[in-house]
Amino acid sequence: NQQEVMLEQMKQAKDEEIEDMVKAANDLASLFKELSVLVIEQGTVLDRIDYNVETALMNTKKGRKHLVKAKEY
16 A cells, blocks of 8 residues: 555656656747747848848948049039
8 A cells, every 4th residue: 555655656656747848848839939939030130130231231332423424513
């Protein structure tokens, strides 16, 4: 009987450990999902910055051409 009680306690302890491990794995999965969202958002911001830099470069080149023409007059 005492052995059965000890075995039951050990079983419960193992069950609790497994539940803790499952919870930790789920928490980790949640963190990775959040990280994924942040990476995607940052990628979008970088794409916008890249687009704006390209646009600024084109506009600067056009402005320079206009200035060169204006200087000729």
